[in-house]
Amino acid sequence: MIVAGVDVGARATKVVLLGGGQILSRAFQFTGFDQKASALQALEQASRTAGVSISSVEGVVATGAGRNAFPLASKPITEVSADARGTFHLFPNARTIVDVGAEEARAIKCGQTGAVLDFAMNEKCAAGVGAFVEAMARALDLSVEEMGSLSLQSQKTIPLNSQCVVFAESEVVTLVHGKAEKQDIARAVQDAVASRISCLVRTIGLEEQVVFIGGLARNAGLTDSLGRTLGVEVQVPENPEYVGALGAALMALEETWRNSK
Amino acid sequence: MKPDKQKQYWKWPEYRRTVPDANLAGSSVLTAGVDVGSVSSKAVIMADAKPFAYSLMRTSAGSEESAEKALVWALEGTGMKLEDIKYTVATGYGRVNVSFANRTVTEIGCHARGANWIWGPLVRTIIDMGGQDCKAICCDQDGIVTSFVMNDKCAAGTGRGIEVFADLLQIPIEEIGALSLSVESEPDSLNSSCVVFQKSEAIGRLQRGWTKENVLAALCSATARRVTELVKRVGVEEALVVTGGIAKNVGVVTRVERQLGIKSLPAGPNYDPQLAGAIGAALFANDRISKGRTS
Numbered sequence: 078m079i080v081a082g083v084d085v086g087a088r089a090t091k092v093v094l095l096g097g098g099q100i101l102s103r104a105f106q107f108t109g110f111d112q113k114a115s116a117l118q119a120l121e122q123a124s125r126t127a128g129v130s131i132s133s134v135e136g137v138v139a140t141g142a143g144r145n146a147f148p149l150a151s152k153p154i155t156e157v158s159a160d161a162r163g164t165f166h167l168f169p170n171a172r173t174i175v176d177v178g179a180e181e182a183r184a185i186k187c188g189q190t191g192a193v194l195d196f197a198m199n200e201k202c203a204a205g206v207g208a209f210v211e212a213m214a215r216a217l218d219l220s221v222e223e224m225g226s227l228s229l230q231s232q233k234t235i236p237l238n239s240q241c242v243v244f245a246e247s248e249v250v251t252l253v254h255g256k257a258e259k260q261d262i263a264r265a266v267q268d269a270v271a272s273r274i275s276c277l278v279r280t281i282g283l284e285e286q287v288v289f290i291g292g293l294a295r296n297a298g299l300t301d302s303l304g305r306t307l308g309v310e311v312q313v314p315e316n317p318e319y320v321g322a323l324g325a326a327l328m329a330l331e332e333t334w335r336n337s338k
Numbered sequence: 339m340k341p342d343k344q345k346q347y348w349k350w351p352e353y354r355r356t357v358p359d360a361n362l363a364g365s366s367v368l369t370a371g372v373d374v375g376s377v378s379s380k381a382v383i384m385a386d387a388k389p390f391a392y393s394l395m396r397t398s399a400g401s402e403e404s405a406e407k408a409l410v411w412a413l414e415g416t417g418m419k420l421e422d423i424k425y426t427v428a429t430g431y432g433r434v435n436v437s438f439a440n441r442t443v444t445e446i447g448c449h450a451r452g453a454n455w456i457w458g459p460l461v462r463t464i465i466d467m468g469g470q471d472c473k474a475i476c477c478d479q480d481g482i483v484t485s486f487v488m489n490d491k492c493a494a495g496t497g498r499g500i501e502v503f504a505d506l507l508q509i510p511i512e513e514i515g516a517l518s519l520s521v522e523s524e525p526d527s528l529n530s531s532c533v534v535f536q537k538s539e540a541i542g543r544l545q546r547g548w549t550k551e552n553v554l555a556a557l558c559s560a561t562a563r564r565v566t567e568l569v570k571r572v573g574v575e576e577a578l579v580v581t582g583g584i585a586k587n588v589g590v591v592t593r594v595e596r597q598l599g600i601k602s603l604p605a606g607p608n609y610d611p612q613l614a615g616a617i618g619a620a621l622f623a624n625d626r627i628s629k630g631r632t633s
Contacts, residue, residue, distance in 0.1 A: 110542070110545065201531055202492065202532045203533075203535060208534050208535075209534075212534070241491060241492045241493045241533075243493035243502065244470060244493060244498070
């Protein structure tokens with residue numbers, strides 16, 4: 078039985094294809110203005126990689142900001158449910174899930190069975206999401222990846238006082254002109270994001286084990302800052318941006334199996 | 339028209355002026371108020387408690403340097419020098435760094451005092467929309483602050499938020515207000531409350547064929563919404579006035595008035611509402627002189 082999970086995010090669309098309960102393939106596609114087309118392209122790409130035809134996919138569940146734009150999916154599920162499902166599959170001991178994407182951040186509290194107990198999210202403000210990190214990397218003339226690894230070389234804490242992306246951009250420029258080391262500024266940026274995220278975590282209450290997922294979890298510098306800010310060890314799965322899609326695929330598997338009986 | 343990549347559309351015009359009917363006698367006592375904001379620096383020189391010269395310019399790297407530049411420029415061509423000023427009060431975001439000032443007063447106090455002077459004792463609510471923050475101030479008939487709320491954390495609802503759009507749409511910032519009012523019918527406001535997300539939303543609308551005027555109307559309306567949400571927290575009491583740089587954006591001010599259901603008092607031709615803080619500071623400086631305290 079082949080099923081797919083499609084996560085139509087604000088910036089990127091991710092697909093995970095499952096067959097026989099195993100991951101067959103993953104696909105990544107920038108979300109264009111036509112979310113439906115992006116989702117279809119990503120699904121086709123995943124099928125091609127797995128060497129299966131798209132018609133053999135028996136069930137599709139969509140999640141993400143654009144989940145309702147994908148009519149092929151049998152039902153849309155929220156990012157919170159998808160995240161919890163995907164994370165619990167990879168880390169059965171996860172109690173706190175932090176998911177940071179391009180335009181949203183959320184902290185989710187899970188019980189022993191993986192059920193969602195509580196969550197907090199930020200979808201209103203770009204501070205503490207990927208858009209913030211991108212803007213700061215641009216101000217430093219670095220790629221997001223470069224800024225992440227550079228920040229790990231710094232031991233120095235400089236406070237970044239602004240929360241707002243627009244104000245923080247000027248602050249970073251001032252720091253650059255003030256001859257602060259680029260690596261220290263890079264660390265200040267990661268610390269600022271981590272501090273916003275930890276506010277979300279504190280809203281629901283911190284409980285170990287903490288698992289960090291979403292596109293920003295690719296950034297080792299941010300993971301380090303988040304660990305320091307929360308004062309606990311933070312786990313990151315191998316493909317953190319696909320966890321929501323994995324959760325959706327697992328839901329699709331369950332649903333298709335139930336319907337086939 | 340070809341867009342000009344080099345032009346910086348957010349750059350509003352700087353200017354200085356000598357008050358036309360100012361009466362400057364040899365015995366006049368000069369006091370000064372200098373308002374060093376995050377984006378603009380304003381200086382007002384008073385001769386015997388009446389404005390005599392002023393300037394408005396962009397804040398450069400250092401607060402002290404900006405304060406001095408603004409004062410020197412205000413005095414330019416008047417025959418007076420910095421040394422002739424008997425007492426200087428600094429206000430605004432950078433006030434504590436202005437070491438040559440005799441005293442500092444918060445911009446909240448100065449805007450209330452300045453508004454009371456410009457518009458008279460009926461003023462009860464002042465909305466100060468500055469470059470990087472926005473405040474709603476309540477005051478009594480003497481221009482003394484009774485309460486206030488402010489947003490200095492978020493660029494939405496501030497001049498910086500508008501600057502981002504001036505550059506995005508390549509429209510000089512001082513034209514935005516009037517253009518936003520040239521739409522035939524009021525479009526839906528931008529939904530996002532974050533400048534970064536508003537920008538993506540605006541780009542999306544432009545790609546769907548919206549005119550720049552419609553996008554500006556949606557922006558001004560979203561900016562006004564942020565401000566009115568803030569104002570409602572202190573409670574609006576008439577008469578209402580608007581100060582700060584955005585006071586000159588008729589698109590935002592009109593929409594604030596619509597959303598609150600209250601008209602604001604017009605500024606009149608003589609005083610730029612962006613100078614309210616510096617006028618208040620100069621009045622505080624004058625108080626000190628008239629009370630005989632010079633340090």
